[in-house]
Amino acid sequence: AQKITQTQPGMFVQEKEAVTLDCTYDTSDPSYGLFWYKQPSSGEMIFLIYQGSYDQQNATEGRYSLNFQKARKSANLVISASQLGDSAMYFCAMRAHNGGSNYKLTFGKGTLLTVNP
Amino acid sequence: AAGVIQSPRHLIKEKRETATLKCYPIPRHDTVYWYQQGPGQDPQFLISFYEKMQSDKGSIPDRFSAQQFSDYHSELNMSSLELGDSALYFCASSLGLAGNEQFFGPGTRLTVL
Numbered sequence: 001a002q003k004i005t006q007t008q009p010g011m012f013v014q015e016k017e018a019v020t021l022d023c024t025y026d027t028s029d030p031s032y033g034l035f036w037y038k039q040p041s042s043g044e045m046i047f048l049i050y051q052g053s054y055d056q057q058n059a060t061e062g063r064y065s066l067n068f069q070k071a072r073k074s075a076n077l078v079i080s081a082s083q084l085g086d087s088a089m090y091f092c093a094m095r096a097h098n099g100g101s102n103y104k105l106t107f108g109k110g111t112l113l114t115v116n117p
Numbered sequence: 118a119a120g121v122i123q124s125p126r127h128l129i130k131e132k133r134e135t136a137t138l139k140c141y142p143i144p145r146h147d148t149v150y151w152y153q154q155g156p157g158q159d160p161q162f163l164i165s166f167y168e169k170m171q172s173d174k175g176s177i178p179d180r181f182s183a184q185q186f187s188d189y190h191s192e193l194n195m196s197s198l199e200l201g202d203s204a205l206y207f208c209a210s211s212l213g214l215a216g217n218e219q220f221f222g223p224g225t226r227l228t229v230l
Contacts, residue, residue: 037221043226046221047220047221103148103165104173105160105209107161109159
């Protein structure tokens with residue numbers, strides 16, 4: 001079974017600084033995908049970034065980058081130059097094939113990020 | 118760009134009533150997933166469809182059923198509603214089962230009184 005662990009229930013960062021949100025995962029599947037989503041207080045789930053288990057390079061999308069360390073089974077999200085609008089809940093999620101047609105996402109408990117002015 | 122559409126956005130029902138949630142995936146996306154997110158919880162997978170066939174099933178109660186239609190839209194039918202069914206219900210879509218991007222709709226907030 002897949003498991004995602006986000007050890008930081010809450011994080012604070014000053015505007016314009018960088019912040020790293022931690023995510024570790026566990027799976028026996030050699031092929032898997034890792035996702036990060038942002039959920040503002042309004043409730044929608046916004047896709048941020050994706051990393052495949054066979055990708056050679058760390059994924060980047062604008063101010064978001066994923067620090068993928070396969071041997072350590074970690075997929076930390078780095079947000080550079082934080083903005084007030086980055087304040088939200090952030091979920092790490094994994095998709096693993098699990099030997100069947102099991103392509104669902106398994107989510108961590110989330111990290112609530114607060115950006116201070 | 119077109120996104121996943123869910124309707125209704127908000128729904129209030131009484132206990133033991135039924136509810137139908139609708140999901141319209143991104144054009145050309147053939148895979149739909151349903152998730153349930155309780156208050157202060159992470160989303161939990163309910164069920165998924167690929168090319169109109171059920172592809173996976175999670176912790177979906179027997180009181181719930183779902184299907185995907187020929188135009189790829191999907192409906193989640195919920196009967197004998199309970200207070201514990203109050204949650205945010207998300208639909209997500211992707212291109213293929215192993216799509217690199219799984220895009221979520223805005224969610225339907227169901228309140229059972």
